[in-house]
Amino acid sequence: xxxxxxxxxxxxxxxxxxxxxxxxxxxxxxxxxxxxxxxxxxxxxxxxxxxxxxxxxxxxxxxxxxxxxxxxxxxxxxxxxxxxxxxxxxxxxxxxxxxxxxxxxxxxxxxxxxxxxxxxxxxxxxxxxxxxxxxxxxxxxxxxxxxxxxxxxxxxxxxxxxxxxxxxxxxxxxxxxxxxxxxxxxxxxxxxxxxxxxxxxxxxxxxxxxxxxxxxxxxxxxxxxxxxxxxxxxxxxxxxxxxxxxxxxxxxxxxxxxxxxxxxxxxxxxxxxxxxxxxxxxxxxxxxxxxxxxxxxxxxxxxxxxxxxxxxxxxxxxxxxxxxxxxxxxxxxxxxxxxxxxxxxxxxxxxxxxxxxxxxxxxxxxxxxxxxxxxxxxxxxxxxxxxxxxxxxxxxxxxxxxxxxxxxxxxxxxxxxxxxxxxxxxxxxxxxxxxxxxxxxxxxxxxxxxxxxxxxxxxxxxxxxxxxxxxxxxxxxxxxxxxxxxxxxxxxxxxxxxxxxxxxxxxxxxxxxxxxxxxxxxxxxxxxxxxxxxxxxxxxxxxxxxxxxxxxxxxxxx
Numbered sequence: 001x002x003x004x005x006x007x008x009x010x011x012x013x014x015x016x017x018x019x020x021x022x023x024x025x026x027x028x029x030x031x032x033x034x035x036x037x038x039x040x041x042x043x044x045x046x047x048x049x050x051x052x053x054x055x056x057x058x059x060x061x062x063x064x065x066x067x068x069x070x071x072x073x074x075x076x077x078x079x080x081x082x083x084x085x086x087x088x089x090x091x092x093x094x095x096x097x098x099x100x101x102x103x104x105x106x107x108x109x110x111x112x113x114x115x116x117x118x119x120x121x122x123x124x125x126x127x128x129x130x131x132x133x134x135x136x137x138x139x140x141x142x143x144x145x146x147x148x149x150x151x152x153x154x155x156x157x158x159x160x161x162x163x164x165x166x167x168x169x170x171x172x173x174x175x176x177x178x179x180x181x182x183x184x185x186x187x188x189x190x191x192x193x194x195x196x197x198x199x200x201x202x203x204x205x206x207x208x209x210x211x212x213x214x215x216x217x218x219x220x221x222x223x224x225x226x227x228x229x230x231x232x233x234x235x236x237x238x239x240x241x242x243x244x245x246x247x248x249x250x251x252x253x254x255x256x257x258x259x260x261x262x263x264x265x266x267x268x269x270x271x272x273x274x275x276x277x278x279x280x281x282x283x284x285x286x287x288x289x290x291x292x293x294x295x296x297x298x299x300x301x302x303x304x305x306x307x308x309x310x311x312x313x314x315x316x317x318x319x320x321x322x323x324x325x326x327x328x329x330x331x332x333x334x335x336x337x338x339x340x341x342x343x344x345x346x347x348x349x350x351x352x353x354x355x356x357x358x359x360x361x362x363x364x365x366x367x368x369x370x371x372x373x374x375x376x377x378x379x380x381x382x383x384x385x386x387x388x389x390x391x392x393x394x395x396x397x398x399x400x401x402x403x404x405x406x407x408x409x410x411x412x413x414x415x416x417x418x419x420x421x422x423x424x425x426x427x428x429x430x431x432x433x434x435x436x437x438x439x440x441x442x443x444x445x446x447x448x449x450x451x452x453x454x455x456x457x458x459x460x461x462x463x464x465x466x467x468x469x470x471x472x473x474x475x476x477x478x479x480x481x482x483x484x485x486x487x488x489x490x491x492x493x494x495x496x497x498x499x500x501x502x503x504x505x506x507x508x509x510x511x512x513x514x515x516x517x518x519x520x521x522x523x524x525x526x527x528x529x530x531x532x533x534x535x536x537x538x539x540x541x542x543x544x545x546x547x548x549x550x551x552x553x554x555x556x557x558x
Contacts, residue, residue: 025052026061033065042072060089067099076103080113087120094121094131101138102558105145115142133174137183138558140166144187148552151477153510163187171200178207182214189217189551192511192542194224212242213554219251223548228259231548244275246409247553253416254548262424269417276413280406411437411444418450427457445475452484461488479509483518490522498522513542 029052036045046069052062063086070079083100090096097120104114121128121135128135140163147159167184174180185200198221204214215238222231232255239248249272256264418433434450441447452467468485471478482505489498502519505512520535 029062029065033069037072042069042074045069046073046075058089060086063089064096071099071103074107076107079103080108080110092124092127094124094128094135097121098131098134098138098558101142105138105141106557109145111142111146111149115139115146118142130174133170133177133180134558136166136170136173137177137180140164140170140183140187141556141558144183144190144556147190151508153507156510160187160191164191176207178204178211178214181207182211182217183556185214186217186551186554186556189221189224189547192545194221194545197221210241212238212245212248215241216248216251216554217551219255220547220549220551220554223255224545228255228548231255232259244279246272246275246412247555249275250412250416250553251549253420257420257423258548262420265420266417269413269420272413272416273410276406276410407440411440411447414440415446415450418454422450422453422457425457427454430454430457443474445471445478445481448474449478449481449484452481456484456488461491464488465492477508479505479512479515482508483512483515486515486522487518490518490525495522495526499526511542511546513539513546516542 029049032048033045036042036048046066049062049066049069053066063082067079067082067086070076070082080100080103083096083103086093086096087100097117101114101117101121104110104117118135118138118141121131122139124132124135126132143159143163143166147156147163150156150159164184164187167180167187170177171180171184181200181204185197185204188194188197188200197217201214201218201221204211205218208214215234219231219234219238222228222234232252235248235252235255239245239252242248249268253265253268256268414433414437418430418437421427421430421433430450431454434447434454437444437450438447448467448471452464452471455461455464455467465485465488468481468488471481472485475481482501486498486502486505489495489501499519499522502515502522505515506519509515516535516539520532520539523529523535524532
């Protein structure tokens with residue numbers, strides 16, 4: 001109907017007919033957008049709107065509709081190209097470059113391109129009105145992500161300073177936006193300014209008390225201060241709001257390994273497998289039965305031997321994180337109680353002292369303690385019964401179809417279980433878990449790194465070295481692999497090569513205290529006592545503010 005009797009001629013005599021034809025076409029395609037959008041048929045909608053482009057010469061509305069349909073259909077690269085045309089047609093609209101920046105900083109990871117779009121909003125100045133703060137937020141995210149990817153320490157520090165300045169500007173322009181306070185807190189945490197980060201994450205939680213990422217950051221900040229039990233309490237209470245958030249669950253595994261021992265950590269891994277099955281409804285029949293015995297052997301042994309563990313990644317959520325803050329909930333009271341009563345340097349008031357007193361009175365003298373460990377036999381039987389049923393229903397060796405995200409999550413669950421077993425000295429069970437992940441992603445550097453860990457546990461240094469070298473051939477800047485390879489080379493007496501690898505690792509991540517410590521050991525073995533002392537002191541300083549997992553695991557998206 002839209003194509004019939006369409007007037008495309010640009011001569012002045014047909015101007016009125018062309019306007020009427022365009023209006024009719026826009027009405028038809030708007031109705032089509034409503035109908036297909038409500039049914040989630042974005043692929044079909046984008047194809048239909050593409051055919052409407054012959055009407056779209058200098059017509060912003062049709063171009064914008066086309067770009068939005070491409071975004072919804074997951075065609076991000078194509079959408080960015082269409083948004084560039086929208087920017088040309090309407091250069092004073094800040095929402096268009098912000099949408100382009102969102103795609104570039106998110107699924108496409110075109111960081112320099114995202115920076116350019118963010119600067120377009122910044123250059124609009126007061127013309128961007130309320131979107132100006134979002135422009136600075138996008139610019140800060142671009143700098144922060146570039147700093148994470150940078151391979152030179154000097155470049156990292158320069159980009160981190162720029163990111164911090166952009167986030168501070170965004171926060172000053174929009175003091176009621178919890179995203180601005182959260183990303184400022186996250187950037188401060190990445191820069192290891194822990195007290196200042198705690199102040200801003202408190203402000204973010206005052207503005208949006210049930211934000212999952214803010215709660216996750218709070219837990220990591222508490223772990224950086226070595227308050228592991230309080231961090232675990234925060235994670236548990238956040239999971240009561242978001243029970244299917246895998247990022248929170250992965251952090252819980254790490255904290256439980258420290259606070260409650262490996263039994264509880266393994267139970268959490270079992271729980272994650274159950275959630276994975278229910279979230280993705282991917283129940284494939286097992287072809288080998290290998291998974292059913294994955295943890296049974298070790299758990300049977302653990303009924304006899306009580307073991308302790310030494311000191312040690314777009315998640316799916318069940319709840320809407322944009323829901324209003326519930327300031328009277330137990331979660332909000334707990335957060336207020338455990339955060340230090342300090343304010344950010346900007347001087348923005350978060351809550352008057354009287355409110356703190358009311359909060360403290362509500363909690364009384366509550367002193368959470370999470371150190372009690374369940375009896376080994378009880379935990380073992382629970383894991384054995386549930387994990388055997390779950391693992392046997394997951395087909396591991398068949399090729400996986402569909403989006404990769406569910407299978408990446410499943411592989412991470414197996415790798416976390418393997419890490420728990422490595423911590424308690426169980427190479428056979430760790431290798432079985434690693435094999436499950438390898439069946440999903442055989443050339444993943446994380447899988448190869450874990451194979452090296454297992455080989456190290458078995459005392460086979462040559463095999464471990466080979467696995468680490470293969471992992472680095474896939475991901476040359478994986479710091480954990482560089483650290484372990486440097487340590488093995490040190491043990492093999494190859495000090496010069498070990499020093500080079502560890503210095504490269506420090507350039508990639510200057511806050512990795514384990515790498516600094518290994519570098520100090522290598523320099524000490526070479527007789528460079530002064531340089532080794534500097535490395536050991538740096539390692540001690542960094543370890544004092546090191547979280548249980550890196551702050552950068554928290555998603556940074558616009």
